[in-house]
Amino acid sequence: MGEYAYLMYIAIILFSTKILGVFSRKLHMPQVVGALLAGIILGPSVTNLISMQGDMGHFLEDTAEIGVILLMFSAGLGTDVRELKKNSVSAFIVAGIGVLIPILGGFATYLAFFKPSLASQQEILKAIFIGVVLSATSVSITVETLREMGKLGGQVGTTILGAAVIDDILGIIVLTVITSLQDTSVSIGTVCLKIALYFVFIGAVFFVCFKCRRYIERFDKHRSAAIMAVVFCLVLSYISEEAFGIADITGAYFAGLILCELKMQPYVNRKTEILSYMFFSPVFFASIGLKTSLSAMSGVILAFSVALLVVAILSKVVGCGLGAKLCGFARKDAMQIGVGMISRGEVALIVAQKGSQYGMLNSNLFGAIVLVVIVTTLITPVLLKIVMQEAPQKYNMENGRKVKRVAQSS
Numbered sequence: 001m002g003e004y005a006y007l008m009y010i011a012i013i014l015f016s017t018k019i020l021g022v023f024s025r026k027l028h029m030p031q032v033v034g035a036l037l038a039g040i041i042l043g044p045s046v047t048n049l050i051s052m053q054g055d056m057g058h059f060l061e062d063t064a065e066i067g068v069i070l071l072m073f074s075a076g077l078g079t080d081v082r083e084l085k086k087n088s089v090s091a092f093i094v095a096g097i098g099v100l101i102p103i104l105g106g107f108a109t110y111l112a113f114f115k116p117s118l119a120s121q122q123e124i125l126k127a128i129f130i131g132v133v134l135s136a137t138s139v140s141i142t143v144e145t146l147r148e149m150g151k152l153g154g155q156v157g158t159t160i161l162g163a164a165v166i167d168d169i170l171g172i173i174v175l176t177v178i179t180s181l182q183d184t185s186v187s188i189g190t191v192c193l194k195i196a197l198y199f200v201f202i203g204a205v206f207f208v209c210f211k212c213r214r215y216i217e218r219f220d221k222h223r224s225a226a227i228m229a230v231v232f233c234l235v236l237s238y239i240s241e242e243a244f245g246i247a248d249i250t251g252a253y254f255a256g257l258i259l260c261e262l263k264m265q266p267y268v269n270r271k272t273e274i275l276s277y278m279f280f281s282p283v284f285f286a287s288i289g290l291k292t293s294l295s296a297m298s299g300v301i302l303a304f305s306v307a308l309l310v311v312a313i314l315s316k317v318v319g320c321g322l323g324a325k326l327c328g329f330a331r332k333d334a335m336q337i338g339v340g341m342i343s344r345g346e347v348a349l350i351v352a353q354k355g356s357q358y359g360m361l362n363s364n365l366f367g368a369i370v371l372v373v374i375v376t377t378l379i380t381p382v383l384l385k386i387v388m389q390e391a392p393q394k395y396n397m398e399n400g401r402k403v404k405r406v407a408q409s410s
Contacts, residue, residue: 039289
C-alpha cells in the first residue's frame with residue numbers, strides 16, 4: 001500500500017474499534033470487548049488484514065505502549081484515596097487474599113498442563129506470571145451493573161471498589177518483582193534493593209509534590225497543567241524502566257496516584273482521557289487482538305484456556321469471598337463481593353502485554369489470556385445480577401393481615 005499505508009491502517013483500527021465498541025455498549029458490555037474483537041477480526045485469527053510484523057508492527061507496538069502508559073496514568077488519577085481509606089482494612093484483606101489465591105491457582109494450572117522443570121527459574125517465573133495475570137481485576141463492568149441496581153454506594157459496592165484498587169497495586173508490585181527477576185544474571189538481593197530504592201524514590205517525589213502543592217495548584221485548568229502532567233507521567237515511566245528496571249506502567253500508575261489528590265485532578269484526568277480515548281487506547285486494545293492467533297491454538301492450549309477460565313472465576317469468588325467473610329460480612333454479601341471481582345479487563349491485558357514483551361507469554365498463551373479476559377468480562381454482570389437478586393419476601397398472617405417476616409442473616 002506504499003509508505004503512507006500506516007494512515008489507512010490506523011483509520012481502519014480506529015473505525016473498527018469504535019463501531020464494535022458501540023455495539024458492545026448496546027449489549028451492556030464495556031467497549032474494551034468490542035475493541036478486542038476488532039483486533040481479533042483484523043489480525044491473524046480472521047482476516048489477517050493488519051500485521052504486527054515489520055515497520056508497521058513496530059509503529060503499532062510503540063503507539064500501543066503509549067496507550068497503556070496513559071491508561072495506567074488515568075487509573076492512578078482516578079483512584080479515590082478517601083474511599084480507599086474508609087474501607088481500607090476490609091478492602092486490603094479482600095484484595096490480599098484475592099491476589100494470593102489466583103496467583104497460586106494460575107501457577108498450579110500452568111504446572112499441571114505443561115509440567116515444566118522446577119529447576120528452571122525461567123519456567124517458574126512463567127508459571128507465577130500466569131497467576132499474576134489472573135490476580136488483576138477490572139471493575140468497570142461491575143460498577144455499571146451496581147449503579148444500575150442502585151447498590152454502588154453500599155458497603156458491598158465500596159468494598160469491591162477499594163479492593164479492586166488495592167488488587168491492582170499489589171498485582172503491579174508482584175509484576176515488578178517478576179520482571180526484575182527475569183534477568184537471571186541479577187541476584188534476588190540486588191532486585192529487592194532496586195525495588196526498595198524505587199519506592200524510596202517514589203516517596204521522595206510524592207513528598208516534593210506535596211510540599212509544592214500550592215504552587216502546582218495555581219495552574220489548575222490551565223492548558224499547560226494537562227501537558228505538564230503527561231510530561232510528568234512519561235518522565236516517571238522512563239525513569240522507572242531505565243534507572244530501576246521497573247515496568248514503565250508502574251511509574252505511570254504512581255504518577256497518577258501522586259496527582260490524584262490535587263485540585264487540578266478532574267481537569268487533568270478529563271484531558272488525559274480525551275488523548276487516550278481518541279487515539280492511543282484503541283490502538284492498544286486492537287494490538288492485543290492483532291497479536292492473538294486463535295486459529296493456531298492447539299487442543300492442549302484450548303483445554304488450558306478452559307481450565308484457566310474456571311480457575312479465574314473460582315479463585316476470585318473463593319479468595320475475595322473468604323476475605324470478606326473474615327471481615328465479618330454475611331455469606332450472601334461475601335458471595336456478591338467475590339463475584340464482583342471476577343471480571344478481568346484493562347489491567348489483565350496490560351500485565352499480559354508486559355509479559356509478552358519480557359518473553360513470559362508466547363502467542364498461544366497470550367490467546368488463552370485474551371479468551372479469559374473476554375469471557376470473564378461477559379459473564380460478570382450476569383452472575384452479579386443473579387447473586388444480588390433480592391430474596392422473595394415472606395409473610396406471616398396476623399389478625400388477617402400480611403406481616404413481613406424479617407429474614408435472618410447468615
